[in-house]
Amino acid sequence: MASSDIPLPDKPPKVFDRDAEWRELAAFTCDDRPEARLGVVSGRLRQGKTYLLEALTGTLGGFYFAAQQGTQRESLSHLADEFARYTKAPSPPHWHGWHDAVDDLLALGDRGPTPIVVDEFPDLVRQSPSLPSVLHTAYRRHDGGHPGRARLLLSGSSPPLMHRLFSTASPLHELSDLHLTVRPLDYRQAARFWGIDDPVLALLVHAVVGGTPAYRHEYVQDDTPAGREDFDAWVCRSVLDPGKRLFREAYHLLREEIDHKDRALCHSALSAVATGCSTQGQVADCLGAPLTDTARCLGLLREHGLLHGEDDAFRPGLVRLRTAEPLLAFEHAVVRPHRSALARQDAVAVWKHARPDFDTLVAGSHFAQVCRDWALRFAGPDVFGDRPRTASYGSVADPARPGGTDVAAEVVVRGPGGVRDGSLLSVGLARWDEVMDLDHLERLRRLLGILTDRGEDVTRTRPTCYSGAGFSPALRAAEAQGQVLLVGLDRLYAPGEERHA
Structure with a gap:
């Protein structure tokens, strides 16, 4: 047989x-x-x-x-x-x-x-x-x-x-x-695993605990947020509660993976990445450490699967760093700066001060990553006109701005070929807490113009706006005319679209 x-x-x-x-x-x-x-x-x-x-x-x-x-x-x-x-x-x-x-x-x-x-x-x-x-x-x-x-x-x-x-x-x-x-559950699987139907709440929880199955039961004693309005209280009684295993989990992850002599620098490097440093040079500047020490530390974190490094979509040789485990990003961007306060104040007071950091440093970047995951793994075959092969962050210098300030797109989708030489299927902006308008579409058009001047073929490229807060009527009208693709939370979490990987 x-x-x-x-x-x-x-x-x-x-x-x-x-x-x-x-x-x-x-x-x-x-x-x-x-x-x-x-x-x-x-x-x-x-x-x-x-x-x-x-x-x-x-x-x-x-x-x-x-x-x-x-x-x-x-x-x-x-x-x-x-x-x-x-x-x-x-x-x-x-x-x-x-x-x-x-x-x-x-x-x-x-x-x-x-x-x-x-x-x-x-x-x-x-x-x-x-x-x-x-x-x-x-x-x-x-x-x-x-x-x-x-x-x-x-x-x-x-x-x-x-x-x-x-x-x-x-x-x-x-x-x-x-x-x-065996990888973490993807963001859709994680929502089902936690029993969360509200896409906003699902993304917020995923931005804290990711898709690690172990955190669902024994680490929070089966406590899940009852609704969107319960999210803040849930954070206080789970991640910020010293009596819960999740409170020290980020430190345990690093302790189990990294030797003691490297651990302090690795914590600082993770903090730098979680607060916006996305390249090796930026991390070194933030830490005030020699580039060789920084490179060794970042290599160690990548080797152990705690950091991911991905090529910039428009700049050959530039590797963009991101934290692989959402709980590590949450810890190092939000909780770690307030650890000493947690010893003196209750979690509710500490979280009130830390919540803006979560919104600006964690939720927004996590939303962008979820959008990249959707583009690569869940978008149907007709969304971008071809099968996506990569979805990554991309940046170019704008010659019209003083000093050539960068223009960036959080979701750059390429077809067959690779991260830099594949057909450019889409460039997209991802905004977690902004209602997107025609101004965002104009930024994408400006970026496409710069790419055209650099020799990039953009004839098949679809401008795309991803938002966790919605879209203006004018932008909806532009979508109806085929000028832009709009992707909101309802579509990111909608079942039924084809899975590519």
Whole structure:
């Protein structure tokens, strides 16, 4: 039977969304080919990898082991206990090392396809650096005459270490035929996950906690805002409440990812990016740090998935930085400057002073990112006249302004080709709290004129206005005449449009 013809198990109802991830894992596990297979599951902390893998092994009767930091002997002992419990053996096996343990784990697939999950695999490699070679040897030995159908899934939450473990230089690279990354829920999924129907409230909550599933229940004790009017109170009783886990989560994220010697500079760098510094030079100026130290710090944050760097749509070689995790941006732009006040005043008073920073520094930039996500992932095929390939921030110098002041567009959509050489499908302004008018359309036309003078083909480019507050009647009339595309919150959150990625 071809692997594509094998019926796959239904996803358990307790697993929210993750349909694509479940299909990949189930297809990998249920593949009936008579050979041991290796899969890799990665993703940052709190994204639900463990929940998903536990659901897989529970549904398919597989074996699950959660590694933790410790010595090799302790880890082998814990694994042996779990192995005996799973196999219903009267006592744990006496393994002399990882060679014995790996052979016994792979033997679990002798009777049929069996998922075998080792979660937080990097913790084991830190204790036993030879473990990847042990696995490689065991798989090669199985290929030579002991095929089995073990489906070993190695999971980890450290992006740099997972990359190194399964890069082309690793002995495990050639063995692994599934590479699955569990990412945060997108902004639409997050709204459904939090049970929020109001697009304004959904975006505000997403600007604080993003799409990290773990924050929905245990981190706020199932507290969700009752409505738009409850948002401020919800912030005070969740993110700003020292009794809630979410209060210290941003610091925990950095502590778990970054070594102590780099942590202070990384906090300052995240603060700089969250408050508007979008290039390496701007961050260095803000920190008063040497460019080499700044570059190393920013590289570390990007390597660990805490910062994203994206090419400017109009300037070759200029990388724009943004915080990858909304909670980190919220912490470093809004909460961190008021931490000392939280020790002296109640959260309501502190939030009253901090709320303007949230509106200007966090909500607006987050709205722009949601607009870019919509353009790339959800806009229907006819919206821009071609399939979008990139959606990014872009800026050009305006020769008519003193000193060539930049003119920027928050949502620059390009078609096939790339971030700078793909067809220019759209240039757009994103305004979270402004009712957009004809003045915004005129800015876009000015930008298109500058791009034309620079040799850019704008014949197919659609001016687009994105707003969280609405559009004037005059701009609506311009849309009716085909002069501009308008995208509001209702469209950003509307179901049914085609998903591209």
